[in-house]
Amino acid sequence: MNILFLDQSGKLGGAELSLIDVASAFGDRCLVGLFADGPFRQALEQHEIPVKVLTDQPLLVHRNSSFWQSLKSLRQIVRLVGKIVRLSQDFDLVYANTQKAFVLSAIASLFTHHPLVYHLRDILSPEHFSQTNLSLAIWLANHFATLVIANSQATKQAFIEAGGRAEIVKVVYNGFEPASYRVPLSTSSELRQQLNLDNRFVIGHFSRLSPWKGQHILLEALTHCPDNVVALFVGDALFGEQEYVEQLHHQVTESRLSDRVRFLGFRSDVPQLMTMCDLVAHTSTVPEPFGRVIVEAMLCDTPIVAAAAGGVVELIEPGKTGWLAPPGDALKLADVIHQCRRRPEQTSTIAHRAKLKATQCFQLAHTNQQIAALLNTIVKPCSSGFEPTRMDMTKQ
Numbered sequence: 001m002n003i004l005f006l007d008q009s010g011k012l013g014g015a016e017l018s019l020i021d022v023a024s025a026f027g028d029r030c031l032v033g034l035f036a037d038g039p040f041r042q043a044l045e046q047h048e049i050p051v052k053v054l055t056d057q058p059l060l061v062h063r064n065s066s067f068w069q070s071l072k073s074l075r076q077i078v079r080l081v082g083k084i085v086r087l088s089q090d091f092d093l094v095y096a097n098t099q100k101a102f103v104l105s106a107i108a109s110l111f112t113h114h115p116l117v118y119h120l121r122d123i124l125s126p127e128h129f130s131q132t133n134l135s136l137a138i139w140l141a142n143h144f145a146t147l148v149i150a151n152s153q154a155t156k157q158a159f160i161e162a163g164g165r166a167e168i169v170k171v172v173y174n175g176f177e178p179a180s181y182r183v184p185l186s187t188s189s190e191l192r193q194q195l196n197l198d199n200r201f202v203i204g205h206f207s208r209l210s211p212w213k214g215q216h217i218l219l220e221a222l223t224h225c226p227d228n229v230v231a232l233f234v235g236d237a238l239f240g241e242q243e244y245v246e247q248l249h250h251q252v253t254e255s256r257l258s259d260r261v262r263f264l265g266f267r268s269d270v271p272q273l274m275t276m277c278d279l280v281a282h283t284s285t286v287p288e289p290f291g292r293v294i295v296e297a298m299l300c301d302t303p304i305v306a307a308a309a310g311g312v313v314e315l316i317e318p319g320k321t322g323w324l325a326p327p328g329d330a331l332k333l334a335d336v337i338h339q340c341r342r343r344p345e346q347t348s349t350i351a352h353r354a355k356l357k358a359t360q361c362f363q364l365a366h367t368n369q370q371i372a373a374l375l376n377t378i379v380k381p382c383s384s385g386f387e388p389t390r391m392d393m394t395k396q
Contacts, residue, residue, distance in 0.1 A: 183271050294316065
């Protein structure tokens with residue numbers, strides 16, 4: 001089976017990292033088409049995944065775009081659809097990894113008649129999308145998608161509640177390679193020394209800087225914690241959210257937290273930084289489709305506290321594998337931080353239990369086997385089936 005993967009971004013977000021894991025199983029039997037150039041293309045090349053940038057102009061349609069705003073990009077959309085149609089002639093299946101990619105793939109399917117897979121990694125709700133984009137995604141999925149793969153039960157349920165056909169959507173959780181998150185204790189000690197964090201209780205926040213990711217909630221919680229509690233923010237603005245970054249720095253200054261907050265920007269040593277932390281905080285203010293950072297923290301054997309909404313509640317058993325706090329509740333978050341500081345042995349036990357669960361439940365090999373089984377049910381009879389190879393089947 002030959003697959004044309006499509007993604008709208010040139011940047012490395014959670015959806016893009018997950019696509020690398022899926023596409024790696026196909027080797028040279030696939031091509032990843034991107035609607036923008038950037039670090040994602042470079043990462044694909046490093047993993048020896050064939051990639052092609054389809055346009056040198058950004059697609060000026062966003063989650064909150066109205067119908068009239070979307071029309072302004074009509075000429076660009078037509079060109080991209082034409083490229084997708086021509087490319088897809090050499091493939092058995094088109095696999096859209098993001099919403100913009102899916103919309104254009106659905107239009108292209110009018111001319112190609114290939115099976116179309118929509119890997120749904122978003123909560124389709126008014127909290128995340130304009131009504132125009134929401135209605136369009138559901139209508140196109142119902143009429144053109146052969147299969148919708150949801151990354152959590154919450155994502156699936158939101159799709160159905162928005163009007164999506166229940167019979168075409170299946171849940172497959174993101175997969176991970178546990179070995180990638182094994183970090184020597186000596187590395188953590190060295191990092192603490194480099195960052196001058198000895199004798200500090202370190203809370204890590206790993207996400208792009210965006211209002212709905214809720215970094216401001218952690219800053220507020222920090223004002224209710226002792227002075228030896230510090231926060232590290234790993235990530236930066238991705239989609240024109242520089243104003244929010246400025247707000248965060250202003251909040252740090254106003255709250256007199258300058259000596260207790262570090263903005264580290266994008267880092268390639270995320271497992272090392274996570275392992276170094278005493279606690280990882282997830283603070284999204286609206287429902288999270290999955291919560292990749294949560295599983296990563298678990299695999300790093302680091303305690304995790306997360307906002308209790310969306311797919312997050314499927315990942316954490318409160319008091320057993322982590323902690324949950326209501327979205328936007330800085331006082332509850334501060335209370336969990338206090339608990340973790342006061343009860344280190346209990347906190348360590350919970351983290352160990354979480355690591356075991358994540359290792360058992362979110363294996364990349366199992367994820368790719370599930371996806372392979374689904375894809376083999378929708379390819380044309382003349383197409384050869386797909387059996388996972390390379391990294392996904394060789395590493396158990």
